[in-house]
């Protein structure tokens with residue numbers, strides 16, 4: 616019997632300890648809940664506030680969640696215009712302007728009206744009067760000029776060329792998120808054989824409607840004096856677009872003047888014969904060619920006849 620009692624006592628004390636533990640945990644939980652402060656959402660109470668647009672005063676607000684009161688002194692409110700005259704209508708892309716009059720203060724002032732943004736119909740054309748902005752469709756092309764200036768690189772000197780871009784993914788309503796392939800280029804007009812040409816493919820391009828596209832592919836070749844009848848010397852190729860592949864056959868074949876080559880980290884494949892016969896490429900330590908770390912595949916003859924001054928060993932294996 617005494618043994619039973621002891622056992623009962625033991626169980627009882629265990630229950631007591633357990634319940635104590637639980638209540639402590641409960642308390643901790645409560646304390647934690649208390650540590651998370653209210654993300655106040657103060658709403659001004661106009662009746663209790665004395666500030667107006669004409670004279671400074673107090674501004675009383677209450678949190679809509681926890682009811683906390685906040686009082687700010689020396690506040691002047693924005694005018695509450697009693698009449699508004701639009702002096703310049705906002706368009707899809709440009710801000711408008713309007714003149715406001717506050718009777719309480721007897722003050723006139725102007726403020727801008729935000730641009731409206733395009734409103735597209737089912738045919739992809741903006742329905743606002745006089746706009747006619749058209750959503751670009753997949754497969755349509757546009758030409759980008761002044762590529763060098765727009766990309767604002769410091770080196771080397773500017774050369775005029777244009778890039779033909781073909782839409783792969785249409786941008787959203789805000790003109791963002793589109794992608795293009797560079798499908799053509801046009802060397803400096805009136806090139807002579809002595810002209811040095813530097814080509815830069817920027818990360819993003821814009822069409823005439825202000826839509827922005829990321830360049831994700833390059834599908835034209837950059838040979839000169841051959842199929843595209845370009846004259847001049849291709850000296851440098853700056854690829855800043857996040858492309859994964861340069862797989863046009865013999866893309867730069869026999870560009871014997873090409874000495875500056877910048878490739879993006881995204882590049883995974885350099886195709887067959889890509890830089891074949893670019894004898895000056897990587898020959899000078901001044902212009903080292905750095906191959907992207909993520910490169911997975913180098914096509915047959917991609918660097919044929921290229922003698923790097925400093926070359927990663929594995930290139931010779933892949934050549």
Ligand SMILES: [Zn+2]
Pocket residue numbers: 653654655656678679680681682683
């Ligand atoms: Zn609150």
Ligand SMILES: [Zn+2]
Pocket residue numbers: 668669693694695717718719720721722
């Ligand atoms: Zn006022």
Ligand SMILES: [Zn+2]
Pocket residue numbers: 707732733734741742743746747748
């Ligand atoms: Zn529009």
